[in-house]
Amino acid sequence: MRADAQRNRDRIVEVARALFRVKGFEAVSMDEVAKAAEVGPGTLYRHFPTKESLYDAVLEAWAEKVNAAVSQALTLDAPARERLLSWLTDYASMLTEHKGAAARITAALGDPGSPFAAKCQTYLGANQRVIEALDSALRPGVDAMQISRLVGGVAVVVDSSELPSDAAASMLAVVADGLIAS
Amino acid sequence: MRADAQRNRDRIVEVARALFRVKGFEAVSMDEVAKAAEVGPGTLYRHFPTKESLYDAVLEAWAEKVNAAVSQALTLDAPARERLLSWLTDYASMLTEHKGAAARITAALGDPGSPFAAKCQTYLGANQRVIEALDSALRPGVDAMQISRLVGGVAVVVDSSELPSDAAASMLAVVADGLIAS
DNA sequence: TTGCAAAACGGAGAGTGTCTCCGTATAGTT
DNA sequence: AACTATACGGAGACACTCTCCGTTTTGCAA
Numbered sequence: 508m509r510a511d512a513q514r515n516r517d518r519i520v521e522v523a524r525a526l527f528r529v530k531g532f533e534a535v536s537m538d539e540v541a542k543a544a545e546v547g548p549g550t551l552y553r554h555f556p557t558k559e560s561l562y563d564a565v566l567e568a569w570a571e572k573v574n575a576a577v578s579q580a581l582t583l584d585a586p587a588r589e590r591l592l593s594w595l596t597d598y599a600s601m602l603t604e605h606k607g608a609a610a611r612i613t614a615a616l617g618d619p620g621s622p623f624a625a626k627c628q629t630y631l632g633a634n635q636r637v638i639e640a641l642d643s644a645l646r647p648g649v650d651a652m653q654i655s656r657l658v659g660g661v662a663v664v665v666d667s668s669e670l671p672s673d674a675a676a677s678m679l680a681v682v683a684d685g686l687i688a689s
Numbered sequence: 690m691r692a693d694a695q696r697n698r699d700r701i702v703e704v705a706r707a708l709f710r711v712k713g714f715e716a717v718s719m720d721e722v723a724k725a726a727e728v729g730p731g732t733l734y735r736h737f738p739t740k741e742s743l744y745d746a747v748l749e750a751w752a753e754k755v756n757a758a759v760s761q762a763l764t765l766d767a768p769a770r771e772r773l774l775s776w777l778t779d780y781a782s783m784l785t786e787h788k789g790a791a792a793r794i795t796a797a798l799g800d801p802g803s804p805f806a807a808k809c810q811t812y813l814g815a816n817q818r819v820i821e822a823l824d825s826a827l828r829p830g831v832d833a834m835q836i837s838r839l840v841g842g843v844a845v846v847v848d849s850s851e852l853p854s855d856a857a858a859s860m861l862a863v864v865a866d867g868l869i870a871s
Numbered sequence: 872t873t874g875c876a877a878a879a880c881g882g883a884g885a886g887t888g889t890c891t892c893c894g895t896a897t898a899g900t901t
Numbered sequence: 902a903a904c905t906a907t908a909c910g911g912a913g914a915c916a917c918t919c920t921c922c923g924t925t926t927t928g929c930a931a
Contacts, residue, residue, distance in 0.1 A: 509927055512879060536917055547881035552919060610792070614849040646866070648859065656850075657860055660842030667796040668838075677830065678839055684828070685867030691898055694908060718888055729910030734890060873931090880925065888917080896909065901902105 516554045519544045524565045531606035532562055559611075563622040566608060570629050572601060577633045587644030592683040594637050595658055598630065599679060602662035609666040613659030616652065630655050646688045657682050698736045701726045706747045713788030714744055741793075745804040748790060752811050754783060759815045769826030774865040776819050777840055780812065781861060784844035791848040795841030798834065812837050828870045839864050 508516075522544040526535045537558055541551045555561035576597035583590045602609040612630075615621035634651035661682060665675045690698075704726040708717045719740055723733045737743035758779035765772045784791040794812075797803035816833035843864060847857045 509878060511927070515879085537919080538917075548918090549882070549920080550880060553879075556919090558918075610845075610849070613846060616846075617850060646863070653856075653859060653863075656846045656852075656856075657843070657863060660844075660846040660860075661839070662842075663792075663845050664795060664838045664842040667792070668799060670838075674835075674838075677835065678842075681828070681835075681839060681867035682863060683867070684871060685863035685865070689866060689871065691907060693898065697908085719890080720888075730889090731891075731911070732909055735908075738890090740889075878927075885920075886918085889915085891914075898907075901904085
């Protein structure tokens with residue numbers, strides 16, 4: 508890749524990140540991103556063939572953050588419920604960091620063709636670590652996909668209604684209590 | 690209202706209902722509805738100023754269905770958990786009857802200006818009946834809005850990923866167990 | 872340093888969707 | 902039958918995603 512192309516690509520991602528974070532994916536047009544990045548529309552689409560692939564690039568590398576959150580939750584000296592809740596809270600928090608991301612990523616669960624497939628896999632792997640660590644403390648039949656769907660559902664609602672964190676916390680508490688074996 | 694206008698309005702709603710149900714709100718254009726109903730675009734917009742208001746007309750009267758589902762759940766001769774789960778299952782089922790409705794109605798919770806405000810109020814009222822009937826069997830602090838958000842979150846995921854009913858059922862079981870006092 | 876070729880560029884325009892507005896047609900009443 | 906208010910259809914405005922082609926620029930070899 509030429510130096511000018513790399514510069515343009517980086518600039519596009521940086522500009523799009525700022526716009527998407529504040530206004531959300533839907534409310535920002537590709538033309539708006541192109542103008543703000545001072546590139547032509549053709550340039551923007553050459554680097555990112557669809558709006559969705561731009562969004563994937565904008566959302567930062569997740570693997571490190573996800574693994575750090577899981578490790579932190581699992582090293583807590585606390586009952587299984589508290590460790591699970593710590594992970595679910597971080598998970599939902601990451602999903603709601605950018606307006607609209609929760610719905611997109613959650614809808615991509617189970618779809619290998621989605622630009623977000625790698626991110627979904629990261630989450631499923633993290634859930635699997637939690638399941639293995641908490642083992643018989645969890646209700647029978649819990650799997651990684653189910654956790655992602657439950658947390659994703661909560662995050663979508665929190666995001667679309669712009670709920671405060673105490674509302675999110677009480678919803679996640681219900682989910683955690685449902686997942687813990689009775 | 691003139692007879693021809695009433696006929697056109699009914700026809701538009703009928704045609705839109707069929708299209709939205711199968712393909713979902715986003716995938717059907719207003720032009721497609723107009724053509725299928727054999728009216729001009731101006732006529733369609735005169736009857737329904739926005740696509741959203743057409744959708745609201747399409748979704749059938751909910752009050753009867755909602756109240757019937759709550760009454761059925763509350764007359765079950767069963768433990769509180771089973772009665773709650775019966776209501777949550779019907780609630781989610783109604784939300785997922787039309788593709789895309791779950792996200793719209795759930796996002797409208799708490800927004801009095803939304804075309805779906807009346808539908809949200811119906812659900813909140815129903816939840817309140819359930820809370821009052823089940824009373825101390827529920828965890829402390831549960832309110833009608835929280836139930837709607839939790840069930841709405843599940844329904845959004847079920848709808849957007851087109852999950853089978855057993856996947857929905859196991860998610861709702863987690864939510865119900867979380868809502869029941871431990 | 873110069874020349875060349877491949878990579879990268881910008882932006883006009885195609886295609887699609889929501890919505891508006893104005894000349895024309897029709898229903899309902901007298 | 903005449904008249905008027907209501908209702909109509911569809912061309913076009915506006916906005917968005919995306920494509921394609923003539924022009925420019927970068928990077929490498931001589």
